[in-house]
Amino acid sequence: MALHGNLIVSIEECKGCGLCVEACPPKVLHLTQQLNHCGYHTVEYTGQGCTGCGICFYVCPEPGALAVYRLAA
Amino acid sequence: MDGYVLAQHRAHSFYPVFDRKPDAQHQTHYCPGCGHGILHKLIARAIDELGIQDRTIFVSPVGCAVFGYYYFDVGNIQAAHGRAAAVATAVKRTRPQSIVISYQGDGDLAAIGSAEILHAANRGEPITVFFVNNAIYGMTGGQVAPTTPVGAKSTTTPFGRSVENEGYPLRVCELLAALEAPIYLERVALGNNKQITAAARAVKKALEIQVKGLGFSLVEILSPCPTVWKMTPVEAQRHVRDELAAIFPAGVYRDRSKDAVPWNAPARPPGDVRGMLGIAPSNGKKPAPPGTFVDQRIKIAGFGGQGVLLLGEILAEAGMRAGLEVSWLPSYGPEMRSGASNCSVRLSTAPLDSPVVSSPNVLMALNEPSLRKFLPDVEPGGAVFYNRTALPEDCRRQDVHFILRPFTELADELGDARAGNMVLLGAFLQMSRALPLEAVGAALAHMIPSERLRALDLEALERGRQLVKEILP
Amino acid sequence: MPSQLMKGNEALMKGAILAGCRAFYGYPITPANEIAETAALYLPQLGGVFLQAESEVAAINMCYGAAAAGARVMTASSGPGISLMQEGVSYLAGAELPCVIADLMRGGPGLGNIHPEQSDYFQVVKGGGHGCYRNLVLAPASVQEMAELTMLAFDLAEEYRNPVFVLADGCVGQMMEPVEFPEVMKVTGAPEWAVTGTAATRHNLIHSIHLEPADLERHIRHLETKYKRAGREILRFEEWRTEDAEVVLVGYGIVSRVLKAAVERLRRRGIAAGLLRPITLFPFPSAALRRLSARAKLFVTVEMSTGQMVEDVRLALEGRAPVEFYGRVGGIIPAAEEVSDFVVRLLTLPQVEEERAWMAMF
Structure with a gap:
């Protein structure tokens, strides 16, 4: 599967609410077992299958926790 | 990540680091899964896209969003609980070119601020309101809100909201849609990514309406509060979608954005402010006071419509023009609209201490109740002008001078009973000689613009002077 | 003509306009109505804003918004309306916003009546709203002072970034006397701290919330410093025949004028009486009272109340x-x-x- 998109998670901004995990159409996000410095299980991209649709960004309540990239045309 | 471009990231209208926040400055103070953060992002993005960051003024409420100024890199004003719409009204009127956002929760807008939002909407204030409805008081820890569903438990409805005690959930969009002025009212929800996308469109549209100067816009946002609802973020999102949306249907409740025309306040040149205010240019000269000592403490009383207050004003105006120290003090309020009316006038060659006339040396009583009320106060040796030819039996005093003439009837003979006050004034002038006639003429010219009425007044004045000449030739 | 005859309320608003006021947000109440009516007539013609709000609560919060956006703004009301405005006054003081508030006092408590009283002294001079703040308070006693002190009020509000009250009894607002307006015409731009919707003011913030106790204490101390400075810089009072006074009458507003007549009467009876009239009620002329106590054997405070300012007189004299x-x-x-x-x-x-x-034993 081609990598259309990519996702960078800012670990210290993520609060582990899981809304992005729920909303992600290709289901390529999950919450890790690690805790960040605030004590949240943060989200992680499996590294495969992101389409760059940006839905995770829209449902995320934090302004800068997620950065979505798309493969330039 | 060669070949990748950034597609979605932190909006420019957010501060890069939240310096104003006391700690954890890299993230918001909102709970995990809170709708405020989602909405903040939609607003910040719309500000970016519309290019209005410098012009935007964000009015934050009391509630969880009280700290909006931590995040939005725009002008920020924090308002008292419920008053954001009133504050935003005046901000917009002061700075019409700015883009004013009133951001309010359901306690803030729908309870304590219900009057302010209703009237801001009804006036069609060209502001944008984002109304976050999560059906609960979040910041204070979960009390019932006007929007809480029937049956829902809260810390102040421990047995559930009852219709009997708290009434029904308040539907703000439906309420405001009954008004004529609003341009755009829409209710959206943050229940899933599809709803969030629709919310983003509504947010941007509401701001665009303000950019175009079309009028009042409000977007109500059904928003999750996982902490107080005691749900996981995902459950809370579902609750918004399934439960809240059933009580508060999403949709456009008003959209007149296509027909509305931008309103631009006409620019008005300030011009001559003093002239506009009717302020006479000062020549620094005061007319010389008369050589003889004057100390008139005058009480004028009658019923409304007899020209009691006007007579006093004419005396004061004429006195001022004659170089005297003057004051005029009315009884006021409901009294001046019906029933009794009185005023106190002082004319003096010496500086005036008090405008209050408690022991007059002149009483002008235009009816019997006035005579009864004020006759006992008249100083011995004082003059009493009474609007009849005879005194009531029980109103006699030996130590004051009475001038008993039917002033009103005499004015009626001249063509207008309302000029009775002028007949009385003529009699007073002839008797006291406290004021030169020219000063009274000048006062009348200043105060009575109608030539016809002024001619009548002068005639009445002359009639009054004749009355006294008949007594004291 | 050197001057013109005018009602106190009208003179107050015309003075305000000459002082650069271009925004008025208010709610009708007797005996303050002529102020709003004068504002409604002139402000729109001058490119300013007049708005009759839905309540006094809304009106004072509109003043908050206008002040935050850099307008020279005022409102006017009377006792019942001032009670409702106290929330906004506290916020104005906390957020350090300038605003002029005219209180034309009437009878209370409750609906009371519309006749003149001086019973708002406590709620205006001693507080009224929540928190450690003070209003600067000016008390006119004549129509001339209604104009002049209102003009001064705008300057003080801006200089101190604090609400300033013009506290007058309804009588001074309703009476007519000759008034002469000074020639000065204020032209004011927005203060640099205002939020005006421009790139230059984008980082400005108007708020009254300080979550951290240490922050809030620092802020309150800063406000306190301003009030102490006001005590040194803006104190005003009038002394009349006090040079040899053994009895000092103390009163403000319309009462002070009655007291001048009373002083004359007392002197005719051989009693060396004088008058001290506070013109600023906050700050209060305590030092002047103490100075007079060196000679005076008796102080008599006269008010149109059951005794409000008298508490400040007693505090000032400390039993002297x-x-x-x-x-x-x-x-x-x-x-x-x-x-x-x-x-x-x-x-x-x-x-x-x-x-x-x-x-005398002490």
């Missing part, structure tokens, strides 16, 4: 001399003769003599 009180309420303006009779009675009462003798 007896302080007696005479008040009329309900809309009754005390007459000069009743005040002078009261003072004469006091001077012949044995207990006052005893008290004075007792105090």
Whole structure:
């Protein structure tokens, strides 16, 4: 599967609410077992299958926790 | 990540680091899964896209969003609980070119601020309101809100909201849609990514309406509060979608954005402010006071419509023009609209201490109740002008001078009973000689613009002077 | 013509306009209505804003918004309306916003009546809203002062970034006297701290919330410093025939004028009376009162209340001399003769003599 998109998670901004995990159409996000410095299980991209649709960004309540990239045309 | 471009990231209208926040400055103070953060992002993005960051003024409420100024890199004003719409009204009127956002929760807008939002909407204030409805008081820890569903438990409805005690959930969009002025009212929800996308469109549209100067816009946002609802973020999102949306249907409740025309306040040149205010240019000269000592403490009383207050004003105006120290003090309020009316006038060659006339040396009583009320106060040796030819039996005093003439009837003979006050004034002038006639003429010219009425007044004045000449030739 | 005859309320608003006021947000109430009506007539013609709000609560919060956006703004009301405005006044003080508020006092409590009283002293001078703040308070006693002190109020509000009250009894607002307006015309731009919707002011913030106790204490201390500075810089009072006064009458507003007549009456009866009239009620002329106590044996405070300012007189004198009180309420303006009779009675009462003798021992 081609990598259309990519996702960078800012670990210290993520609060582990899981809304992005729920909303992600290709289901390529999950919450890790690690805790960040605030004590949240943060989200992680499996590294495969992101389409760059940006839905995770829209449902995320934090302004800068997620950065979505798309493969330039 | 060669070949990748950034597609979605932190909006420019957010501060890069939240310096104003006391700690954890890299993230918001909102709970995990809170709708405020989602909405903040939609607003910040719309500000970016519309290019209005410098012009935007964000009015934050009391509630969880009280700290909006931590995040939005725009002008920020924090308002008292419920008053954001009133504050935003005046901000917009002061700075019409700015883009004013009133951001309010359901306690803030729908309870304590219900009057302010209703009237801001009804006036069609060209502001944008984002109304976050999560059906609960979040910041204070979960009390019932006007929007809480029937049956829902809260810390102040421990047995559930009852219709009997708290009434029904308040539907703000439906309420405001009954008004004529609003341009755009829409209710959206943050229940899933599809709803969030629709919310983003509504947010941007509401701001665009303000950019175009079309009028009042409000977007109500059904928003999750996982902490107080005691749900996981995902459950809370579902609750918004399934439960809240059933009580508060999403949709456009008003959209007149296509027909509305931008309103631009006409620019008005300030011009001559003093002239506009009717302020006479000062020549620094005061007319010389008369050589003889004057100390008139005058009480004028009658019923409304007899020209009691006007007579006093004419005396004061004429006195001022004659170089005297003057004051005029009315009884006021409901009294001046019906029933009794009185005023106190002082004319003096010496500086005036008090405008209050408690022991007059002149009483002008235009009816019997006035005579009864004020006759006992008249100083011995004082003059009493009474609007009849005879005194009531029980109103006699030996130590004051009475001038008993039917002033009103005499004015009626001249063509207008309302000029009775002028007949009385003529009699007073002839008797006291406290004021030169020219000063009274000048006062009348200043105060009575109608030539016809002024001619009548002068005639009445002359009639009054004749009355006294008949007594004291 | 050097001056023109005008109602106090009209003179107040015209003075405000000359001082650069271009925004008025208010709500109708007797006996303050002529102020709003004058504003409604002129401000729109001058490119300013007049808005009759839905309530006094909304009106004062509109003033908050206008001030935050850099407008020279004012409102006017009377006791019941001022009570409702106290929330906004506290926020204005906390956020350090300039605003002029005219209070044309009427009878209370509750609906009371519309006749003049001085019973808002406590709620305006001593606080009214929540928190450690003070209003600067000016008390005009004539139509001329209604104009002049209102003009001063705008300058003080801006300089101190604090609400300034013009506290007048309804009588001063309703009466007509000659008034002469100074030639000065204020032209003011927005202060640099204002939020005006421009790139230059984008980082400005108006708020009154300080979550951290240490932050809030620092902020309150800063406000306190301003109030102390006001005490040194803006104090105003009038002394009248006090040079040899053994009895000092103390009163403000319309009462002070009655007291001048009372002083004359007392002097005719051989009593060396004088008057101290506070023009600023906050700051209060405490030092002047203490100075007068070096000679004066008796202070008599007269108010159209059951005794509000008298507490400040007693605090100022700290027991240096007896302080007696005479008040009329309900809309009754005390007459000069009743005040002078009261003072004469006091001077012949044995207990006052005893008290004075007792105090002379110290």
